[in-house]
Amino acid sequence: MFKAIYLEKSDSAGFSAGIRELDDSDLVANTGDADVDLDVEYSTINFKDGLAITSSSPVVRKWPMVPGIDGAGVVAASRDPDFAPGDRVVLNGWGVGETHWGCLAEKARLQGRWLVKLPASIDTRSAAAIGTAGYTAMLCVMMLERHGLKAGDGEVLVTGAAGGVGSVAIALLAANGYKVVASTGRSAEADYLKALGATDVIDRNTLSNPGKPLQKERWAGVVDTVGSHTLANACAQVRYRGVVAACGLAQGMDFPASVAPFILRGVKLIGVDSVMCPMEDRLVAWQRLGAELDAGKLASITTETDLAGALEAAPKILAGAIRGRLVVDVRR
Numbered sequence: 001m002f003k004a005i006y007l008e009k010s011d012s013a014g015f016s017a018g019i020r021e022l023d024d025s026d027l028v029a030n031t032g033d034a035d036v037d038l039d040v041e042y043s044t045i046n047f048k049d050g051l052a053i054t055s056s057s058p059v060v061r062k063w064p065m066v067p068g069i070d071g072a073g074v075v076a077a078s079r080d081p082d083f084a085p086g087d088r089v090v091l092n093g094w095g096v097g098e099t100h101w102g103c104l105a106e107k108a109r110l111q112g113r114w115l116v117k118l119p120a121s122i123d124t125r126s127a128a129a130i131g132t133a134g135y136t137a138m139l140c141v142m143m144l145e146r147h148g149l150k151a152g153d154g155e156v157l158v159t160g161a162a163g164g165v166g167s168v169a170i171a172l173l174a175a176n177g178y179k180v181v182a183s184t185g186r187s188a189e190a191d192y193l194k195a196l197g198a199t200d201v202i203d204r205n206t207l208s209n210p211g212k213p214l215q216k217e218r219w220a221g222v223v224d225t226v227g228s229h230t231l232a233n234a235c236a237q238v239r240y241r242g243v244v245a246a247c248g249l250a251q252g253m254d255f256p257a258s259v260a261p262f263i264l265r266g267v268k269l270i271g272v273d274s275v276m277c278p279m280e281d282r283l284v285a286w287q288r289l290g291a292e293l294d295a296g297k298l299a300s301i302t303t304e305t306d307l308a309g310a311l312e313a314a315p316k317i318l319a320g321a322i323r324g325r326l327v328v329d330v331r332r
């Protein structure tokens with residue numbers, strides 16, 4: 001038997017989310033030909049987990065579901081020759097917690113091809129603290145650099161700065177010598193954002209309303225976790241040939257923009273997806289996280305809870321009320 005968050009939905013009973021004791025046979029019956037058995041140690045609450053646990057968006061596409069798009073733990077058994085009992089691994093995305101039972105549970109059955117072996121410098125708690133949010137922040141930095149951004153080019157804007165992706169993005173950009181400006185709706189977090197490495201903090205209201213198609217050029221690069229008018233205004237403020245990495249929709253999925261920044265200033269808008277991201281980029285991202293993310297800064301953005309706390313946190317992350325990253329010790 002093992003503990004898990006369990007989501008159910010039916011026409012008669014509607015939606016429910018709670019903690020259940022499940023049998024190993026339930027796990028086997030619901031995870032098809034998955035070839036690695038994982039003793040999960042830590043999971044997390046990401047924005048997408050918040051959507052799944054509150055059923056506020058159709059993230060879950062198979063019922064019943066164990067949510068949890070991130071998991072870090074130790075391989076218990078493997079039918080994949082690339083993994084052996086005792087390996088420390090991290091799982092991010094691949095539809096886990098959406099179409100395949102996830103990691104807000106003491107046990108998971110996953111495909112070996114989804115797993116990343118952790119670098120020696122990252123323990124399982126830190127891997128979960130980084131989680132999809134932190135690994136997506138690293139993918140954003142990689143995309144900005146792949147499309148020409150270099151430290152010294154000028155200011156880099158990070159939106160949704162006090163959230164999970166935003167907090168890690170600030171720490172990573174600062175570690176690489178970039179001058180980072182944080183956009184937040186939480187002015188009380190200015191000291192937190194500066195301690196992570198932001199040189200300046202701006203009010204997100206300056207970006208979140210409809211704006212002109214071309215505005216004063218300011219940003220050499222942007223990491224946008226917010227979408228909607230914020231992304232449109234950020235693009236309108238990017239300097240000639242600057243680059244924007246767009247990964248989120250905290251304000252909205254819409255993009256009420258014009259082509260002006262792209263065709264008149266050569267601005268590059270790069271989409272970042274973590275879920276189906278090829279293994280090649282994942283390996284680079286996790287190696288770089290191990291080398292570049294300061295352990296003290298990671299600790300400063302991380303809080304910890306248990307499975308019951310994860311249930312309570314789900315609506316809070318959707319309300320933008322969780323600072324940084326929330327790790328879930330699934331064994332507590």
Ligand code: NDP
Nearest residue numbers: 047160161162163164165184185248249250251273274320
């Ligand atoms: P968080 O909730 O931790 O952070 C989101 C932040 O966005 C909030 O903390 C808040 O920051 C800001 N925000 C919230 N609501 C609004 C609003 N209405 N208008 C403007 N800003 C707002 O979530 P994550 O960091 O985990 O994820 C951020 C986004 O990135 C989400 O949309 C998520 O779905 C997406 N994402 C996408 C991935 C991908 O693969 N493309 C992977 C991971 C995440 P502040 O208080 O500082 O203003």
